[in-house]
Amino acid sequence: MPSTAIHIALTFDDNFWAPAYATMRSVCLATHRRADLVFHLCHRILPPAHVADLKKIETEFPAVSVYWYDLDTDARFADIAARARTNKRLSNIVYARLMFGELLPAEISRLVYLDCDTYVRAPIERLAEMDMKGFPVAGVTDALTPFVSNRRDLMTNRDLFDPADPYFNAGVLLIDMAGWRAADIPERLDRAIADGTLDRIYYDQDFLNLVFRNNWLPLDFRWNTMDPRPAHQGIGPHILHYTDRRKPWHLISGTAFARTYRHVMTNELFYRFLRHRIRRRLLGLVGIGR
Amino acid sequence: MTASPIHIVLCFDNNFWAPAYTVMRSISIATKRRADLDFHLCHTGLSDEHRADLDRIPEEYGATLHYYDVRDNEAFQRIGRKGRYHPRLTHIIYARLLIEHILPPEIARVIYLDCDMFVRAPIEQLAEMDLEGYPIAAVRDPHSFHIIGGRDMRQNQDLFDLADPYFNSGLMVIDMEGWKKANLPGRLEALIEDGTMDRLYFDQDVLNLVFRHNWLRLPQLWNTLTPRKPHEAFDPPNLHFTGPRKPWHLVSGVAFARTYRHVMTNDLFYRYMRFRLKRRLKRWIGMK
Numbered sequence: 001m002p003s004t005a006i007h008i009a010l011t012f013d014d015n016f017w018a019p020a021y022a023t024m025r026s027v028c029l030a031t032h033r034r035a036d037l038v039f040h041l042c043h044r045i046l047p048p049a050h051v052a053d054l055k056k057i058e059t060e061f062p063a064v065s066v067y068w069y070d071l072d073t074d075a076r077f078a079d080i081a082a083r084a085r086t087n088k089r090l091s092n093i094v095y096a097r098l099m100f101g102e103l104l105p106a107e108i109s110r111l112v113y114l115d116c117d118t119y120v121r122a123p124i125e126r127l128a129e130m131d132m133k134g135f136p137v138a139g140v141t142d143a144l145t146p147f148v149s150n151r152r153d154l155m156t157n158r159d160l161f162d163p164a165d166p167y168f169n170a171g172v173l174l175i176d177m178a179g180w181r182a183a184d185i186p187e188r189l190d191r192a193i194a195d196g197t198l199d200r201i202y203y204d205q206d207f208l209n210l211v212f213r214n215n216w217l218p219l220d221f222r223w224n225t226m227d228p229r230p231a232h233q234g235i236g237p238h239i240l241h242y243t244d245r246r247k248p249w250h251l252i253s254g255t256a257f258a259r260t261y262r263h264v265m266t267n268e269l270f271y272r273f274l275r276h277r278i279r280r281r282l283l284g285l286v287g288i289g290r
Numbered sequence: 291m292t293a294s295p296i297h298i299v300l301c302f303d304n305n306f307w308a309p310a311y312t313v314m315r316s317i318s319i320a321t322k323r324r325a326d327l328d329f330h331l332c333h334t335g336l337s338d339e340h341r342a343d344l345d346r347i348p349e350e351y352g353a354t355l356h357y358y359d360v361r362d363n364e365a366f367q368r369i370g371r372k373g374r375y376h377p378r379l380t381h382i383i384y385a386r387l388l389i390e391h392i393l394p395p396e397i398a399r400v401i402y403l404d405c406d407m408f409v410r411a412p413i414e415q416l417a418e419m420d421l422e423g424y425p426i427a428a429v430r431d432p433h434s435f436h437i438i439g440g441r442d443m444r445q446n447q448d449l450f451d452l453a454d455p456y457f458n459s460g461l462m463v464i465d466m467e468g469w470k471k472a473n474l475p476g477r478l479e480a481l482i483e484d485g486t487m488d489r490l491y492f493d494q495d496v497l498n499l500v501f502r503h504n505w506l507r508l509p510q511l512w513n514t515l516t517p518r519k520p521h522e523a524f525d526p527p528n529l530h531f532t533g534p535r536k537p538w539h540l541v542s543g544v545a546f547a548r549t550y551r552h553v554m555t556n557d558l559f560y561r562y563m564r565f566r567l568k569r570r571l572k573r574w575i576g577m578k
Contacts, residue, residue: 029435029443029452121435123453231520233432234530236510260435266442 005065006036006128008112009104011096013044015280018273019249020116021054022265027114028061029264031123035063040104040111042069042096053269069103071096076103076186083193085203094204097170098189101181108177115171115241118224119248119261122238127174127223136179137208138217139168140224143243148202149209157200160210168216170205171241172224183211228256249273296323296417297400299393301332301360301385305569307340308562309405309538311347312554317403318351319553321412327353330393330400332360332385343558358392365391365475372482383493386459387474390466397466404460404530408537408550411527416463416512425468426497427506428457429513437491446489449499457505459494460530461513472500517545538562 008027012020020041028034041054058066071077077099081092096103097113104111112128114120132138142148146163150156154163161167188211192198201207225237227244233256246253248261251274255261262270298317302310310331318324329347336344336357347353360366365388385392386402393400401416403409421427431437434456438446450456477500481487490496511526516533522545535542537550540563544550551559 025443029439032451032453121432229520230516231518234510234515234517234521235524236430236432257432257435260433260439263436263439263441263443268442 002036004033004036005038006031006033006112006125007038007040007104007108007110008114008124008128009040009042009097009100010114010116011042011093012116013093014046014050015277016093016116017043017046017050017053018265018269018276019247021057021269022249022261023114023116023118023120024054024057025060025266026118026120026264027124028057028064030121031125033123033125034061036125037061037064039064039066040069041066042071042099042103044093045070045072074099074103080189080193084189085199095189097173098185098204098207100175101177101185104177111175111177111180113170113173113175114239117242117247118172119240119242119257119264120238121240121257122222127172127219127238130174130219132174132176132217135217136176136183136215137168137212138174138219139170140172140219140221140226142167142169142205143226149206157206160197160201161206165213166216166218167209168212168218169224169226169241169243170208171226171243172239173208174217174219185211225256229254230256232256294326295328295354296321296326296414297328297330297393297397298413299330299332299386299389299400299402300405301382301402302405303334303382304336304340305565306405307336307343308554308558308565309536311343311558312538312550313403313405313407313409314344314347314353315350315555316407316409316553317413318347318353320410321414323412323414324351324353327351327413328356329353330356330358330389332358332382332389332392334361334382335359360385360388360392363388363392369475369479369482372479384478387478387493387496389464390470391475393466400464400466402459402462402464406531406536407460408529408531408546408553409527410525410529410546415527416508419463421463421465422506423468424504424506425465425472426501426504427463427508428459429461429508429510431456431458431494432510432515437494449486449489449495454502455505455507456498457501457507458513458515458530459497460515460532461508461528462497463506463508472504474500514545518543519545521545 010020024039058064080095084092084095110128145167146154149161149167150163192207222238224239224241225232226241228237228240240256242248242255246255248255248258300310314329318327348355366385435443435452438450438456439452443452478496481496511524512528514521514526514529517529529545531537531544535544537544537547
């Protein structure tokens with residue numbers, strides 16, 4: 001890995017291979033520093049066809065490096081996944097990002113984490129090489145603060161979260177790995193599972209906000225523009241984060257840059273991913289698979 | 291108050307006189323330097339009635355208008371008519387590539403604006419900004435990937451790299467000396483002749499090829515593309531009504547649609563609407 005490497009981590013399961021490809025391709029298209037890009041893909045079991053799709057990144061951008069981390073063969077992940085609360089839509093892949101300290105090579109000092117429902121439009125080095133001012137993580141204030149943490153009538157979990165505290169969205173994070181490791185996330189996670197905290201919070205995002213409370217650098221909203229609609233196109237967002245139910249891979253989505261996104265995913269994969277989801281839903285209806 | 295003129299260039303045809311009037315009036319409303327405003331209007335023939343509308347700008351604000359019928363311009367005749375034609379954009383779009391042959395040579399700085407704009411901040415902020423030695427300043431085009439990359443982001447890869455910054459040419463602050471050095475008319479002629487022009491997104495692609503890595507980035511909201519209601523809260527200094535919805539439509543859903551009608555003035559707004567209806571009817575019955 002070059003010393004100027006830009007490390008980017010994605011976590012996804014097989015149902016998300018196509019958006020993961022689109023996120024990676026958007027990063028590659030928007031920067032000249034392709035030779036410095038190092039992707040760390042933390043994934044669940046992938047069929048060979050989907051691996052082949054993801055490998056197209058290296059074919060199109062030969063300078064880019066990709067490292068694969070199979071979570072299903074990782075005992076630490078299996079242990080957490082078995083103990084932590086799961087969600088039908090998110091699945092326990094969400095806990096993978098809590099394991100970066102253990103999973104990724106120790107020599108990485110700076111890491112960009114991207115959700116797979118993001119679309120990067122600016123040179124990623126502008127984020128990756130930002131001055132973090134000594135903070136262990138940098139992120140964007142969640143657009144739904146304080147509803148995410150305090151829920152109904154903003155009364156839930158008030159013992160854990162003060163609605164006046166800043167709260168970040170964990171979909172785009174800039175991580176100083178030394179600061180991250182110092183936070184001792186595995187130990188905190190064990191405790192949160194043991195004392196029942198994890199059962200009553202919003203997955204890993206709430207957890208990370210507990211761990212890094214008032215200890216994170218707020219970034220400009222353009223670095224994580226949540227639930228982007230066409231109106232956001234004109235204000236120059238750097239990273240779009242399709243947090244809403246509407247997704248740019250839907251045939252009709254009404255999201256920002258939906259058409260461009262289709263061409264980033266490439267039309268062939270866009271429609272194949274559509275057929276994949278339809279087939280999955282049909283199989284789910286008749287009770288085969290999930 | 292200083293006496294230095296602020297040069298602004300607009301390019302439009304007879305069908306676009308009303309939006310041209312509106313962008314001039316919006317500029318005149320938003321600055322106190324009204325008497326310093328020098329509007330240079332490049333057109334392809336204007337009816338007397340439309341010209342009378344435009345002449346209300348100097349009457350109301352003391353600004354100066356200069357008319358240039360580009361059909362009489364030798365460079366425009368030679369190059370402009372050879373370029374690729376778009377029924378909606380028409381040949382007038384090439385006029386802005388040839389301004390060095392149209393405007394008086396003594397002008398040092400000029401601001402080019404598309405006519406589907408609505409300026410809300412003092413224009414001298416652009417006219418007197420530091421260009422840091424660059425020939426032009428502009429705003430990044432949020433749709434650049436689509437414009438350049440095309441299908442699956444794989445088109446024109448020999449001409450453009452998607453990672454290169456790409457500007458929207460609807461608003462440009464131009465240093466005429468640097469602009470002339472770039473030899474736009476010569477480059478345009480060459481692009482037409484070798485067929486490259488047929489693969490380009492009109493003059494905007496040409497400008498981006500010529501000024502690649504040689505332009506200063508302006509804050510995004512100085513050219514707020516496709517503005518909608520949610521943009522109003524950002525107090526954008528300049529709106530650019532790209533896309534099919536236009537503020538001169540009766541119902542448009544764009545940002546500041548109501549204010550725009552009053553900037554155009556209600557009389558002209560409805561007269562412009564009748565003008566478009568009449569034109570469309572004539573086309574339907576085959577009179578045009």
